[in-house]
Amino acid sequence: MNELMAAAKVPPLSNFPTVNNDRYFANHPTIKLIDQCSTPQHLNQIHAQMLRSGLFFDPFSASKLIQSSALSQFSTLHYAQKVFDQIHQPNLYSWNTLIRAYASTSQPIHSLAMFIRLLHECDEMPNKFTYPFLIKASAKLADLRLGKGIHGMVVKAGFSSDLFVANSLIHFYAECKCLDVACRVFSSMPERDVVSWNSMINGLAQNDCVDEALEFFHRMEAENMTPNDVTIVGVLTACGKKLDLKFGRWVHSYIEKNGITMSLILSNAILDMYTKCGSMEDARLFFDAMIEKDIISWTTMLAGYARLGNFNAARDLFDSLPSKDIAAWNALISAYEQSGNPREAIAVFNELQLSKAAKPDEVTLVSTLSACSQMGAIDLGGWIHVYIEKEGVRLNCHLVSALIDMYSKCGDLNKALVVFRSVDKRDVYVWSAMIAGLGMHGCGRDAIDLFMKMQEAKVRPTSVTFTNLLSACSHSGLVEEGREFFHQMGKVYKIMPSVEHYACMVDILGRAGLLDDAMELIQNMPMTPGASVWGAVLGSCKLHRNVDLAEHACNKLLEIEPQNHGAYILLSNVYANSGKWDKVSELRKVMRDVGLKKEPGCSSVEVNGIVHEFLVGDNTHPLSRKIYLKLDEMAGRLKSVGYVANKSQLLQMVEEEEMQEKALYLHSERLALAFGLITLGPSQPIRIVKNLRVCEDCHSVAKLVSKLYDREIVLRDRYRFHHFNEGRCSCMDYW
């Protein structure tokens, strides 16, 4: 300590003016020393010296110490708070410094607590510096009511036209997804700087309003406001979401032409744009030329390869990572999960668990739960739920939605409801996930009730909520209710129906046999009907055996998606249902000519945490012999109760009767069912996940088996859930 003071040539305090004449303290050598401080020990020594000399009792000097301890790299906020608490009368600067520091932590709520203390304890009123920090904390908390309250105080205190205050308000409202209010703040500003524009552009881009974001960028240029690197990050985010590679390349050259500072963040944003737009070549070229790279650069590349299905390149990159943090693992897991490879996602999760290389975080758990949902892997999903509870992982709305989705999609609606009821904070995703869960299990009325409760809870529905709600109406045949919600969407909730909503509505009408109404709706659509709309028509035609309309819908569907084999299969089913076997063969030939193969049926069933998959006619399973014996036994018992195979949905025109029966008998869900009967205990439900829609014959078999073997069978097909119990199915034979 003495050495330090000697080195700084600090004279004793008596040589300096006293507290009464504090204008000179800024030049006091001890205070100057604070700025040069670089270790916690130094800071400690200065703190001690200040206490000894009495300098600490000067508010200005104390505020310098607070600033250094709260905002520097080498000190902790905890220490700063302790120092603060020793100050007798901290000045506003000290209060602001702590409010600022807390706003940047993971617990911005402390900023609020300090603000309230400030109002009680400080002689001075909050000033124009206080509010931006406070608004930043509110933005981080995404607490709209809180932020609105602070906005009110800002107006009252007369700071609403302060540039910094207004900019933080724009950011805050965008963060709360209130883009209209953000825009209003922006428009009402007497002066704007580049940050005002950036906050708007980034806010819009983050909230998927990509065209609006780009519009702001062009407006900014037109108004001669020079964009900087942060602006371009927002523009690139928009490009990446627009999947517009051409524009992305233009932005890249814009950076070079306009001499915009190339920061690491900007470089990563460029990489991200290229990978999202699908050009790994551009991304790689840029990545290899980057002088400085961080973990984000690596994971962006990794996720890019994986998203495009180049898993070898992704894995190579992952293995060559200089250090793997949880984000790198998450990139690999979520890439597999999001590209429809849940099995691989789960394998990587298991690898992570075994290696103990990093601790799974909330993102890991959400991705893995989603992989479980896709696989129907309820054991692992349940294990993750236990893990969350055991490790005390904070259940945020993301995780809650993922759990509800997992339990719903794995067929355990009750568990999904238990999770839903156990939380008190429910955002729109949580409500929407639960509505979807009820819908897919055929509980349309409950889904509607829940939607009403959501209104009571004052949670605003989104476009996704309505998709789930309409789909719930469709699965339960609730035509009038569906119509009503469809109309309310735009009128009451100001959400314009998208092509997805139209598809749901067409589905609702079509399934109910109101094919004319469905076609009328399509004709009056304000946008071009997409594949989902024609798919819904085709599905309804299958149900109601309308050959002419099916042909029309199939043609339309193939115009949009020439490689859609589902379209051929459905049309073929329509022909078969009407006994038009010649048409079936013709169609089969067309499929062969265009090189399309029927996606092989695949069903899986989970036993003791291991998911067993079966293809049509599969005999590769180790227990294959036993499975086929069981199938024979099942066939015998089915026949004894008068079951006759329904062959109408066989794609192939198989000549011989016996062959036809064989083909049905070997359907993957039948194999999975037999395996479930062998391996699962009598009280355990058999949960099967099938990649295609279940055929009518297998549906009847499952109903009978549930009765004959006194088993609960839960079958998830491509479209919905079927709960078989005591000879009945929850879909009421309506799917």
Added chain:
DNA sequence: TTAGGGTTAG
């Protein structure tokens, strides 16, 4: 007498 707001992955 000190100062502030906006940015990249999953």
